[in-house]
Amino acid sequence: MNTQLPHVVIVGGGISGLAAAWFLTQGPNGPRASVTVLEAADHFGGKLRTTEFGGLTVDVGAESMLATRPEAVNLCREVGLETVPAATTQAAIYSRGRMRAIPRGLLTGVPTDLRKLAASGIVSLPGLLRVPLDHVLPRTVLHADVSVGDYVTTRLGAEVTARLVEPMLGGVYAGRSENLSLQMTVPALYRAASQRRSALEAARSVLEDGKKTMGPRKGPIFVGLEGGVGRLPGALVTGLRERGAQVRTSAVVQQVRSRANRWDVVVGDGRGKYVTYTADAVLFATPAPVTASLLETANGSAADELRAIEYADVAVVTLGYPASEARLLHGSGFLVPPVEGRSVKGVTYSSSKWSWVSQGARSAAPDGLVILRASLGRAGDPITAQMSDTELARTAADDIHGLIGLPRRPALQHVQRWETGLPQYNVGHRTRVADTREWLLNTPGLAVCGAAYEGVGIAACIGSAQAAVSTVLQQLAERREWAHG
Ligand SMILES: Cc1cc2nc3c(=O)[nH]c(=O)nc-3n(C[C@H](O)[C@H](O)[C@H](O)COP(=O)(O)OP(=O)(O)OC[C@H]3O[C@@H](n4cnc5c(N)ncnc54)[C@H](O)[C@@H]3O)c2cc1C
Structure with missing residues (x-):
């Protein structure tokens, strides 16, 4: 020393x-x-951790890093690790009975383009018709902090909160929109919303300002590491x-x-x-x-x-299915709003999202695998505390079977629990x-x-x-x- x-x-x-x-x-x-x-x-x-799964190493904690800010990419470079982009980032939301591609122009679920929102089908017609009221409703005074759910529901209606904002926040914070702080979770929207009456316009201004300050985006938003962020x-x-x-x-x-x-x-x-x-x-x-x-x-x-x-306890269930099931997977995965009444809140198709996973999984014995990763657990939800590993894996597999039709029982499974997994802002x-x-x-x-x-x-x-x-x-x-x- x-x-x-x-x-x-x-x-x-x-x-x-x-x-x-x-x-x-x-x-x-x-x-x-x-x-x-x-x-x-x-x-x-x-929370950065890998495990051996089907002969390859996969992340069972965090799996990607934000590349639009410099810290993670720079640190990887300094320690001699090369980051890789995701092969696909087109995710879906399971809403109103089927998978629907997430439309462009969302700010943590807050829409900015009503045509694209309508085309996505994520929100019902009554839910969609409620959104433009935002332009005529009196200004929402943001004295101090406010929850994302309260703000969005007041401006754009409960359905936008339940079917768009909730799954997005669930994915990042494992939290609930009625509790999570707008000031902390979408700070740019909080600032814009303090200056504008309309939430749609506030969200639009945030996205436009982002484009102006950063210029046309070069490179991916998220990156990973071959062999795992772990x-x-x-x-x-x-x-x-x-x-x-x-x-x-x-x-x-x-x-x-x-x-x-x-x-x-x-x-x-x-x-x-x-x-x-x-x-x-x-x-x-x-x-x-x-x-x-x-x-x-x-x-x-x-x-x-x-x-x-407060913290949310969460679990990541990694599931391997025969490679022939790949035909059922489109895009990088999907989010499930709590209003849909399922236990999984999101599923990533790891072998579609990351080329290194797909290469490794193809050669997994005996005939190759497709690898999925399901997230369960939300703040205040006792599911991970109440269920055994076997039950968590079965629950995830049942939901995936019900939602996209993969076989009810996977060929391989692994459960990683994360107690005090994510702090609630x-x-x-x-x-x-x-x-x-x-x-x-x-x-x-x-x-x-x-x-x-x-x-x-x-x-x-x-x-x-x-x-x-x-x-x-x-x-x-x-x-x-x-x-x-
Ligand atoms: C399932 C999951 C998926 C995620 N996915 C992503 C993602 O894809 N991308 C992303 O950017 N972020 C993701 N996150 C968030 C991110 O991974 C975490 O917020 C981040 O890794 C936290 O790092 P940390 O060092 O602050 O805390 P931690 O990772 O919690 O590290 C704290 C350390 O302190 C140790 N410790 C505890 N008590 C003591 C003690 N008394 N003495 C000594 N040591 C102690 C613990 O063992 C632990 O190793 C995810 C989080 C989870 C839970």
Whole structure:
């Protein structure tokens, strides 16, 4: 360990913690800190994870990365991984009894082109006729935050919320539109809606502004990695070890307490053995409930804010069917609005979406496979807690059978549960995050990053790690003990 540098302990070795370690261990003038990453599980990566399935490796957590912002693509490049575009991104929504292609011109489900919406058939005629009322209804005053569901239902009617917005939010947040914050989940719409009466016009202005500022889009919106996005943590860990960072798994952080301007981080191995690391700064990259309990002694007010963040438990069921069934798959997959009364909320046709999966699956024994991935679980829905793995797999397969006609029983199946899978950005989340950061100013040397704050996606998590690293380095520099690169 380099004693000339401040020692920063990072709690949590998911993408946020590993990215923070990456940014700390290399600056323009060399390493900025000596770093220890402590991960409770026996593997790194958190919600980025692969498993062996039918002879190939597939993602059972996150599977794609946003390429319209730079963080994830850049980080992959830095660790020597080449991103690949999806082979198809044309998804459908199962609505009113059949699959319907998602029309262009939606902003998180909010339509901007009524002709395309009508042609899609996702919304019924009465639902469609309700939409233009948006132009004559009195302005919706957005005093503070509002839920996406309340705003969209008021402006465009309940059917647009139920059949378009709900499945889109379900896909990203595993949340419910009546709770999720407009300010956090569709911030550009929140800003535009504060200035315009019509939601349709507000959404249209957001899409047009996006086109103007970014120009004609070059390249894909989402990218993946051959072999799975779950390879990224491994590549980061290899790079971190080469840079001299200490990276430990099976290291459950139990307590963080202050001692003479520094922090003692107490770690258990789960078998009664404890080690204490002394750090100049501690960066928490753990889910909010864990961060809350670890912050309790040092900063009870920040802990209270974090404890209030709700999480959705979700599950990913990977299913393999004989390759001959590929004829039933069109596009990249589909979303299912809760109003349709199914358990799956979305299905990705992995072997259609990713060329590397299709190549691997074709050669899977005995006659090749098609691979699908079904998502189940939503905030407040006990399905994943109540069902066994076998029941979850059967439920997913039954829904897929009912919706697209694949055989009732797949050839292969795998269930991955994600407890505290996705934080819920409920109404007021932005204020809660701002308050947490404000409270943390009382305990310089403690910072937070990760999915619980300003975005759940991989790119946003990496962005939050970058921001937390800047905060920590600035605080350390203010103590004037270290000049950093
Ligand atoms: C099923 C699913 C699919 C998703 N799909 C996508 C997608 O396709 N694209 C996308 O961009 N995003 C996706 N996301 C979101 C994204 O994957 C996550 O938000 C992101 O990976 C979270 O990273 P993180 O590092 O902040 O947290 P986590 O991944 O939760 O990592 C936190 C780490 O802290 C560790 N930890 C917990 N307690 C302790 C402790 N006491 N001591 C030490 N370590 C501890 C945990 O073991 C874990 O490894 C998906 C999420 C889920 C659940």
